Amino acid sequence: MRSELTMAERIQICRHHEGGCITNKALSLWASEKMGKPISEMTISRILKRKVELLGSDVGSNRKRYRKPECPNLESILYSWFLTMQEANVTIS
Template identity: 90%
Template sequence: MRSELTMAERIQICRHHEDGRTTNKALSLWASKKMGKPINEMTISRILIHKIELLGSDVGSNRKHYRKPECPNLESILYSWFLTMQEANVTISDAMLIAKAKMLSNSVPRESAKEFKLSNG
């Protein structure tokens, strides 16, 4: 039976590997025992490829996937605005967030030439 690891579990594996001396096989055995599900060496290897990103991220622990934002500058500014509104007890709808993102997208330089897309959620 296949079960996917959460981000919290992946981060836990990376932290256990921080000394860099633990082999993937030993880490696989440790993680399988700790998490109560089989985790093979290839999975460990794939997780460790993204170790720096995982340890430096603040993604939700129940998430299964981490996708980098296409416009990190825009996301950072939008998140700061969101926190400011939250502190002021302003209820923010998806529509308000999208409108603010559209407004900011015109003034923040983008790292990618990809078409800028916004979605609910």
């Protein structure tokens, strides 16, 4: 059975790795036990390669993937507009 890790679980793995010298195998066993699903050493390796990106991101913890917007300025302006419309009780469909 394949299941994806949430961003919160990936960040938890990164933080546990920062705690001290730990091998990917030991981290895999710890994460599998802690999260109740099998996590391979390869998965641990991939997560640790993205460690800086994961720890520096502000994505929601329930998300499974993080995709950077193609146009960050447009995203920011659109979100501001959305909040303004929401405050004005305008229905958006």
